[in-house]
Amino acid sequence: IDERGRAGFIRKVYLTFTLMLLFTVAFVAMCLVMPEINEFQLENIWLLIVVFIVAITVEIMIICCTSVSRSSPTNLILLGVFVICEAYIVGFICAFYSTELVLLSLALTTVAFIGMTIYAYTTDNDLTIWGGVLFGMLLFLLALIIISFFVRVKWLLIVILILGILLGLFLVAYDTQ
Template identity: 35%
Template sequence: MSSDYPPGYDDPNKPLYPQGGSYPAPPPYGFPSYGGPQPNAPYPPGPNTHMYPGPGGYPPAYPGQPHAGGPPPMPPIMPPTIPADVLESGNADGFAASGGGWDTVSLRHAFIRKVYMILAAQLTVTTAIVAVFTFVDSVKTFVQENQALYWASYAVYFITHLVLVCCTGPRRKHPWNMILLLVFTLALSYMTGTISSFYSTKAVFLAIGITAVVCIAVTVFCFQTKVDFTKCRGLFCVLGIVMFVTGIITVIVLSFKYIYWLHMLYAALGAIVFTMFLAYHTQLLIGNRKYSIGPDEYIFAALSIYVDVIQIFLFLLQIIGSSNR
């Protein structure tokens, strides 16, 4: 009489799996017969498989960044150039803007107010674009994934900058000068917003705050000091060339291999140099130094100070944001 119970482990004469009864046949060795993965069969996709697009894929560091650790584009660098026809030289007393009626305080103050009103409008547009690119996730994702638009805006920025600096006619003729300045401002604002989107909101706010403090301090200093930065035209010309060449070299080196200390050294150098340029351009605007900007060059004056402020912000953002990414 056969038993339906399985044999004990101490019975060497009976098979481990009885052939009769209601017991199922044993599964093949190594591959169970229940619906698990079979030989050479792909594993079913998991819930987080979409995070890894394929071989070599990386999880995003935060929404909108294509790959973890992807560096933001480098800020635009152009040597600050001041054409000879923009400046007015001083008289025997060593002070500029003393000929005709331009030496009157009222005309000079009207010129300064006009320049700072244009500058305030430019900075308002840039701040609004940076805020949208920083807070709106869909916009942040779009600009980070479509960097061709960044380089297109770089081309627009480069061309309009050359036209406004090198061509006297478009720079002084209304309304073309305002149209070119608006295009220039929008292009640089788009680039600034794109770079800001790669950094945390905290870093962007800190960079904006420190930039505001630096700019106010430099402006107050330039109005109060007796030091004449306009006498050092040769020094500032050399600094502009050095920053331009250094920027090209740094971009080339970092494109092949990212070197943290080189990036931070370049950013610190840029923040210092453009702070000095801000002081130089502010004294040219004031007009009570050896050299000053002529009364018809309000577009050039606003453009120069605007570029200085944006460059200081971008270099500070690289330094502050490097520890928060």
């Protein structure tokens, strides 16, 4: 791909991510200001299970079926369904955390995403050599998450939050290249 095509691809990827994040943020915001949504989610756990199954099914279709993932508008419809499912799941998860922690997550993700977008547009660095390090960081983050199930301290949740955001953003940049 020439430089112009690559730049166009990166713009398209980041526009898609931005729209996905905005939808998820909007749904989580509704969950924060309208407790009846979380009450509905908690009273209808079966719906969460259905949403999980749909999300996993759509993800498998997008990853494994190239004929589906590369044909428009089918790929966009599947992506939309996936985003709706993930927003529902994130909204459900946020019900178990303080509004303060959710807002901190939103602010950090927004700032980091803007920074990573600027970096992805302007860098000439090859990030693909960092795959092993990113995988190691992913395993470390997973270990911290497992520890947090048993050790419930706020600072550990904040560390997990920051590492998760940074790792997610670096994985996006890594995959973009």
